[in-house]
Amino acid sequence: MILESAQAIVSGGASGLGLAVATEIADAGGQVTILDINEEAGNAAVAQVGSGASFVRTDVSDDASVSAAVDFAVEKMGGITLSVNCAGIIGAGLALGKNGPMPASKFEQVLKVNLLGTFLLARTCANAMRDNPETENGERGVIINTASVAAFEGQIGQSAYSASKGGIVGMTLPLAREFARDGVRVMTIAPGIFLTPMMEALPEHVQESLASQIPFPRRMGKPAEFARMVTSIYANPMLNGTTIRLDGAIRMQPK
Numbered sequence: 001m002i003l004e005s006a007q008a009i010v011s012g013g014a015s016g017l018g019l020a021v022a023t024e025i026a027d028a029g030g031q032v033t034i035l036d037i038n039e040e041a042g043n044a045a046v047a048q049v050g051s052g053a054s055f056v057r058t059d060v061s062d063d064a065s066v067s068a069a070v071d072f073a074v075e076k077m078g079g080i081t082l083s084v085n086c087a088g089i090i091g092a093g094l095a096l097g098k099n100g101p102m103p104a105s106k107f108e109q110v111l112k113v114n115l116l117g118t119f120l121l122a123r124t125c126a127n128a129m130r131d132n133p134e135t136e137n138g139e140r141g142v143i144i145n146t147a148s149v150a151a152f153e154g155q156i157g158q159s160a161y162s163a164s165k166g167g168i169v170g171m172t173l174p175l176a177r178e179f180a181r182d183g184v185r186v187m188t189i190a191p192g193i194f195l196t197p198m199m200e201a202l203p204e205h206v207q208e209s210l211a212s213q214i215p216f217p218r219r220m221g222k223p224a225e226f227a228r229m230v231t232s233i234y235a236n237p238m239l240n241g242t243t244i245r246l247d248g249a250i251r252m253q254p255k
């Protein structure tokens with residue numbers, strides 16, 4: 001698939017990794033529709049990305065909202081050939097905290113945004129991709145999800161987050177197998193530690209401790225490096241049905 005002619009949806013595109021992906025695609029000449037729950041940041045992102053990018057306020061955990069956003073993107077761009085889901089929340093907390101057990105609603109909320117949201121966007125975009133003409137490789141589209149290394153070695157306080165991200169890893173292969181009949185690939189990226197507003201929100205000593213655990217390069221990842229992974233996946237038809245760690249060899253410790 002050729003980035004210059006991509007018709008891309010980027011969820012969570014108002015910030016961090018998603019914003020870097022939207023920027024990279026637009027800079028290459030592709031069309032971009034940003035989906036995000038944060039309207040103010042979404043409008044600012046469109047101004048920053050330029051190149052005719054558009055924004056539609058979307059809650060990825062809400063089926064009707066996702067459906068309306070995908071319809072908007074199809075109408076605006078003439079189709080969707082790439083869907084990158086970067087919307088996500090951290091929802092850290094102990095299962096048994098100082099104030100008692102984690103409320104069920106908190107656990108549910110993290111699963112709803114991170115896991116259900118990924119599923120809703122993937123299946124809705126795959127449906128839209130069926131209308132695309134085939135490339136010479138027989139491809140109609142690419143879906144890229146964002147998990148986390150916490151899917152594999154979640155830290156204390158990440159039970160909800162790790163469960164949601166592990167679920168994304170788990171559904172990557174069955175979705176790829178199912179959408180193969182339509183020429184749609186499904187891939188997941190599991191980032192290590194990247195310097196985004198999500199990370200900047202953590203206390204400085206936590207940021208430093210996380211960065212020092214990365215063997216090489218001994219620093220947090222740059223959002224542009226995540227975006228480069230997205231564009232590599234898009235361009236390579238053999239990448240399908242798996243999760244790629246993008247993490248400088250970090251293996252997260254219990255805390």
Ligand SMILES: NC(=O)c1ccc[n+]([C@@H]2O[C@H](COP(=O)([O-])OP(=O)(O)OC[C@H]3O[C@@H](n4cnc5c(N)ncnc54)[C@H](O)[C@@H]3O)[C@@H](O)[C@H]2O)c1
Pocket residue numbers: 011012013014015016017018035036037038041058059060061086087088089090113117146147148149190191192193194195196197198199
């Ligand atoms: N930054 C990291 O180190 C890191 C590491 C591993 C995984 N990740 C994952 O990468 C993704 C992007 O993270 P980031 O660091 O760029 O975070 P970020 O907070 O900078 O961006 C996340 C975006 O998602 C949006 N969002 C949240 N809930 C939403 C919803 N219900 N519907 C639509 N949009 C919603 C937010 O408004 C925000 O713009 C997340 O899924 C995160 O879990 C990040």
